[in-house]
Amino acid sequence: MAAIEVNNISKKYGEVEALRGVSFSVNEGEIFGLIGPDGSGKTTLFRILTTLIRANSGTATVDGLDVVKNYKEIRNRVGYMPGRFSLYQDLSVEENLTFFATVFNTTIKENYHLIKDIYQQIEPFKDRRAGKLSGGMKQKLALSCAMIHKPTVLFLDEPTTGVDPVSRKEFWQMLQALKEQGITILVSTPYMNEAMLCDRIAMIQEGIFLGIETPQEIIGNFKETIWSVKSHKMSGLLNDLRTCHGVKSCFAFGDVHHVTVDESLLTPAELERLMQEKGHLNIEIRAIEASIEDCYMQLASKKS
Numbered sequence: 001m002a003a004i005e006v007n008n009i010s011k012k013y014g015e016v017e018a019l020r021g022v023s024f025s026v027n028e029g030e031i032f033g034l035i036g037p038d039g040s041g042k043t044t045l046f047r048i049l050t051t052l053i054r055a056n057s058g059t060a061t062v063d064g065l066d067v068v069k070n071y072k073e074i075r076n077r078v079g080y081m082p083g084r085f086s087l088y089q090d091l092s093v094e095e096n097l098t099f100f101a102t103v104f105n106t107t108i109k110e111n112y113h114l115i116k117d118i119y120q121q122i123e124p125f126k127d128r129r130a131g132k133l134s135g136g137m138k139q140k141l142a143l144s145c146a147m148i149h150k151p152t153v154l155f156l157d158e159p160t161t162g163v164d165p166v167s168r169k170e171f172w173q174m175l176q177a178l179k180e181q182g183i184t185i186l187v188s189t190p191y192m193n194e195a196m197l198c199d200r201i202a203m204i205q206e207g208i209f210l211g212i213e214t215p216q217e218i219i220g221n222f223k224e225t226i227w228s229v230k231s232h233k234m235s236g237l238l239n240d241l242r243t244c245h246g247v248k249s250c251f252a253f254g255d256v257h258h259v260t261v262d263e264s265l266l267t268p269a270e271l272e273r274l275m276q277e278k279g280h281l282n283i284e285i286r287a288i289e290a291s292i293e294d295c296y297m298q299l300a301s302k303k304s
C-alpha cells in the first residue's frame, strides 16, 4: 500500500487554478520531494493532504485513508510543519512541545524516544521562549512538535527556508533518521541540493507536475551540452548570449550563466569571439555537468 496516493486532484481559488490534475503516489518510508517556484501549488497540495482544505475534484488517501471521509483519523496520523513556523512564540520550548502533545492526547514522556535525537539538542534551552530561538533551533522544535504524536507520515512545507546551511544539513540528517524508522516524508524545498537527498522528486509548476523521477534519473535524462559562461559584464552577457545562433537557453546561476548549446552550430571558441565582438572582457567558458537546477529549468521552459 502506498503511504500517499493522489489521483487527479484539482483545486481552484476563484479563477486561480492552484492544482491541475495532479496524480502521484509515495511509498512507505520514502522521502518524496516537491520542487517548484513560489505559487506553483505546493502549499495547496499539503493543505489538501493534511485535510485542512478540500480539492474541487480528484481523490487522495494518506495511510490508506480518504482525505475527505476519514479526515479525523488522518489528523491523528500525520505530522505537519507548515511553511511558516507553527510555534507559539510566547510559549517556552517545553510549553510548545507539551501543548502539541496534549492536543494529541499524549505526553512528552510517552513519545520522548521518537524525538530524542532532535529534541536533545534544544533541551538545554527548554525554558526559552520560542520567539527567542535561532532559525535552526525553531526548526528543530517545530519538527519535534510535528513528531510528538508518533505520526506515520510527515508533511514538511519548506522546512529549511531561511535556515543557515549547517542547520539545514543537520535537519536533513534528522529526516534520514526518521526515514530509517519507516516514516514517510513529503517535503517541499526551494534548495536544489536538498532535492538531491530525496528518494524521488516531483517538479511542479503552475499546478502541474512536470515529472517524477529519482535525482539520478533527472540528471541522467538531461542530454544537452551545457557550458558555464562568465565575463566582466554579467548583466549584458545574459542578453548577448541569448542572441547567439546555436544557444538554446541561457539562465543566470549564481555568479555565472549556464548556457545550453547546439554544438553543431557553435564551438566555445566561436562563442568567445562573438562575445568579444560585443565588448565582453575576461570571458571564461567551461563545459559542465548539469545540476538538478539545470534539469528543472529545462523542464520548466519546455512546458511554458
Ligand SMILES: Nc1ncnc2c1ncn2[C@@H]1O[C@H](COP(=O)(O)OP(=O)(O)OP(=O)(O)O)[C@@H](O)[C@H]1O
Binding pocket: 013, 014, 016, 017, 018, 036, 037, 038, 039, 040, 041, 042, 043, 044, 045
Ligand atoms: N487562499 C487563497 N486564495 C486565493 N488564492 C490562493 C490562496 N492560496 C493560494 N492561492 C493561489 O494559488 C496558487 C498556488 O499557491 P500555493 O500557496 O499553493 O503555492 P506554493 O507553491 O506553495 O507557493 P508559496 O511557496 O509561495 O506558498 C498561487 O497562485 C496562489 O496565489
